[in-house]
Amino acid sequence: MQNRLADLTGALLDAARKAGADAADAMAVDGTSVSVDVRGGVLEQAERSEGVEIGLRVLIGARQAVVSASDISSRTIAEMSARAVSMAREAPEDKSLGLAEAADLARDWDLAALELADPAADPAAADLEGDARRAEAAALAVRGVSQVQAAAASYSRRQIHLAATNGFSGGYARTSRSISAVAISGEGLSMERDWAAEARTFQADLPRPEEIGALAGARAVERAAPRKPKTGAYPVLYDERVAAALISHLLAAINGAAIVRGASWLREAMGKAVLPAGLSIVEDPLRPRIPGSRPFDAEGLPTTRRDIVRDGELQGWTLDLGTARRLGLTSTANATRGTGAPPSPSISNIMLTPGEKSRDALIADMGTGLLVTSMIGASINATTGDYSRGASGFWIENGKIAYPVNECTIAGNLRDMLLRITPGNDARGHLSHVVPSLLVEGLTIAGA
Secondary structure, X not given: OHHHHHHHHHHHHHHHHHHOOOEEEEEEEEEEEEEEEEEOOEEEEEEEEEEEEEEEEEEEOOEEEEEEEOOOOHHHHHHHHHHHHHHHHXXXXXXXXXXXXXXXXXXXXXXHHHOOOOOOOOOOHHHHHHHHHHHHHHHHOOOOEEEEEEEEEEEEEXXXXXXXXXXXXXXXXXXXXXXXXXXXXXXXXXXXXXXXXXXXXXXXXXXXXXXXXXXXXXXHHHOOXXXXXXXXXXXXXXXXXXXXXXXXXXXXXXXXXXHHHOXXXXXXXXXXXXXXXXXXXXXXXXXXXXXXXXXXXXXXXXXXXXXXXXXXXXXXXXXXXXXXXXXXXXXXXXXXXXXXXXXXXXXXXXXXXXXXXXXXXXXXXXXXXXXXXXXXXXXXXXXXXXXXXXXXXXXXXXXXXXXXXXXXXXEEEHHHHHOOEEEEOOOOOXXXXXXXXXXXXXXXXXXX
């Protein structure tokens, strides 16, 4: 299949040249996905999708256009190439556009070491249904669970190939297998919902469905009979399953696209402290069996490990070629793209320095405050970092969980918040964003 995708991208480049493009890059994706949902022990929904998509970006001087299609016939390739060239001639000029230099391209990457695709056979739909049924049964077996809103299992396999007129040509396959369950406790207006889900690149690494269902059920029961928390300034502990969202605000603020627009609360923070001393954020796109790993970026540049924050200080932006040129810098090989869009910068895998204390120890240190396990909505001022989010979780008194809470809002300023974080030691290493529970002092809580 990889040879077929390489042939498709080659045909797209040839057609672009014939249509009059100065330069071009092409992408072909062959994807298959299967998902199964069960409810009440009965199959509720089964979906399967498969197909090949192609995308072409053409460059004429400092102008570009992108087109895509799901028809891979020679006629369509010729038509879309001609259309792209016609569109590019009318597009506005952008001096930052252009392919990578041939000398900078990725070469001799080791796909076997990355283990991005499970060599095991694709699971049958019946196997996925069995996993979903087992997860649902385990959730229902938890005392206090009244129903399971959804239990699902899914699998996907994608093969990607990228080629460009600068000589780059490369591709890889990626797989994902997941199981999830959403459980409900209580009845009527007293119902509370929570969930659990796991996904892995290799099917053999996935936890048992019973573990996932039981966890969803236990979480739903723990949330029964919630109250509103007290209003005031208190420490807030972001549980590990939501803590990555806090770090994601920092990652968004250092994205090259935001820096170029001047729409970032960290636009003047290069070389300055953005986290407490001793904490670092490392990006590593070469971790085996991790969803965000990749041997090269969407512009054919080799990916490598880099420090985003080192010992608390911001080290650099997240850049593709376009944003790097606008800022007078060098790409960090963070370009991503789909078949219908040009490259743009995006983070792959990151890891925040863990702390020494467990989540329970951080709870004990809090005294009185809020443990957040779920968040809804967000109001983030991109230029100032002012932060407000709806939250639910558990109220902490005397260093122990006292009762569940919901319908509250937590607010602060991200720049100040991130400088006051204390990380736990409970991060899960199989995730793309490895972030432990995070304790933040002195946030404003609006509740009762």
